[in-house]
Amino acid sequence: MQYLRSLVAAAVLVATVLGTPTPSPAGLTWTDDHESFSNERSLLPTHDTSLTKRQISPSTWSPPSNLVTPLQQVWDHEVQTYNMNFRNFGFDQLIDAKGSINICVRWESNTSVTAADRTAVEAAYKRSYEKWMQWLYKFDSFPFSAVNVKVVGWAVRSTGLLQGSTSGLDVYTTTDSDGIPQCAPACGRFFHQDNNYSQCPGGAARHYDHSLWLTDGFGGGAGGDWGQRIGREYFMSNLNTANIHILLHEMGHTYALDDFYDWTPSGVSGFIMKAGSASQITDFDGWMLRDWWRHLKTRYNLSSPPASTPASTPTSTRTSTTTVPTPGTGTAPLYGQCGGSGWTGPTTCAQGTCKAANEWYSQCVL
Numbered sequence: 001m002q003y004l005r006s007l008v009a010a011a012v013l014v015a016t017v018l019g020t021p022t023p024s025p026a027g028l029t030w031t032d033d034h035e036s037f038s039n040e041r042s043l044l045p046t047h048d049t050s051l052t053k054r055q056i057s058p059s060t061w062s063p064p065s066n067l068v069t070p071l072q073q074v075w076d077h078e079v080q081t082y083n084m085n086f087r088n089f090g091f092d093q094l095i096d097a098k099g100s101i102n103i104c105v106r107w108e109s110n111t112s113v114t115a116a117d118r119t120a121v122e123a124a125y126k127r128s129y130e131k132w133m134q135w136l137y138k139f140d141s142f143p144f145s146a147v148n149v150k151v152v153g154w155a156v157r158s159t160g161l162l163q164g165s166t167s168g169l170d171v172y173t174t175t176d177s178d179g180i181p182q183c184a185p186a187c188g189r190f191f192h193q194d195n196n197y198s199q200c201p202g203g204a205a206r207h208y209d210h211s212l213w214l215t216d217g218f219g220g221g222a223g224g225d226w227g228q229r230i231g232r233e234y235f236m237s238n239l240n241t242a243n244i245h246i247l248l249h250e251m252g253h254t255y256a257l258d259d260f261y262d263w264t265p266s267g268v269s270g271f272i273m274k275a276g277s278a279s280q281i282t283d284f285d286g287w288m289l290r291d292w293w294r295h296l297k298t299r300y301n302l303s304s305p306p307a308s309t310p311a312s313t314p315t316s317t318r319t320s321t322t323t324v325p326t327p328g329t330g331t332a333p334l335y336g337q338c339g340g341s342g343w344t345g346p347t348t349c350a351q352g353t354c355k356a357a358n359e360w361y362s363q364c365v366l
């Protein structure tokens with residue numbers, strides 16, 4: 001708890017120095033404590049896939065009429081609260097990287113990780129990212145018809161933690177000033193917003209745009225232009241969960257979507273950016289992302305589209321439905337999922353007790 005408080009304090013500090021992105025990188029950080037996520041309520045009956053698909057299709061700004069007012073409210077609030085000239089939003093990263101996002105994983109844990117685990121981490125991350133990106137494809141001059149997301153590196157306390165072949169990955173044992181594994185700053189976009197990666201051993205091709213920071217015992221999450229930080233146990237035990245909702249929320253922050261702890265826009269109640277009110281990206285979330293794009297795109301010269309069109313990786317639609325049981329014990333770790341409608345994983349907790357947040361999600365909590 002002490003640690004969490006100090007993190008909140010740091011986040012507030014960081015938020016006050018917005019708008020001075022270089023040379024010493026100031027970031028954009030939102031912190032969400034564990035409690036805030038504990039009340040998700042599913043919106044499934046009105047947000048089935050077919051409905052979402054239908055509503056994603058308009059390629060111009062035409063939100064459903066009931067969302068017009070709340071969307072205007074959140075955008076007005078955003079421009080009053082943040083410096084929108086900030087140049088390291090997820091959109092800026094995406095444009096500079098020509099539609100390919102490179103990720104580096106910070107593994108803040110002493111648990112070893114197999115090659116299969118790493119493959120599953122990348123797949124879960126890509127799938128989550130895609131849930132946001134599908135709101136942008138074909139929408140209002142968005143220049144990419146596919147966004148490639150690739151894990152290019154892992155930062156670990158010791159290389160021995162990475163079992164199996166690490167070929168194709170950059171393995172880092174560098175740390176931040178707190179001694180926590182961090183992928184080399186020389187290769188990180190957060191530290192090089194001028195896109196000058198001349199000091200990165202593999203050059204620009206091996207740079208990373210942001211980090212997925214997985215921390216043992218971390219409840220809640222934090223997100224910003226530097227990436228997303230969530231509990232290692234939570235993420236690893238939810239790799240096959242349809243909506244890894246804390247990750248989805250933190251990814252929203254990378255794209256500058258705000259929190260809603262102190263107010264709620266008119267007429268909307270459950271959505272992923274209001275922590276604890278939804279467990280999946282809703283139409284309101286999607287239209288917020290589109291609204292941000294609509295306003296921010298003017299900073300890119302889209303009439304002259306990015307030189308190279310992104311290689312659209314035809315993601316082989318792997319429809320594997322095998323649930324991977326929690327390795328070893330058959331119990332869910334602290335903050336891992338331990339129940340809920342459709343859950344086939346472990347239902348007993350290695351630590352803490354299994355508490356139902358709603359019909360679809362139960363979690364091991366202290």
Ligand SMILES: *[C@@H]1O[C@H](CO)[C@@H](O)[C@H](O)[C@H]1NC(C)=O
Pocket residue numbers: 109110157158
């Ligand atoms: C993790 O490993 C580091 C050394 O690599 C050690 O200093 C630390 O105490 C370990 N932490 C735990 C919880 O075992």
Ligand SMILES: *[C@@H]1O[C@H](CO)[C@@H](O)[C@H](O)[C@H]1NC(C)=O
Pocket residue numbers: 196197198199
């Ligand atoms: C890139 O950075 C290196 C050193 O960090 C510097 O020497 C070089 O001039 C920079 N290149 C450009 C194009 O700014």
Ligand SMILES: *[C@@H]1O[C@H](CO)[C@@H](O)[C@H](O)[C@H]1NC(C)=O
Pocket residue numbers: 299300301
């Ligand atoms: C966009 O075009 C304008 C006018 O041609 C130019 O001044 C500006 O530098 C360009 N911006 C970018 C990001 O390319």
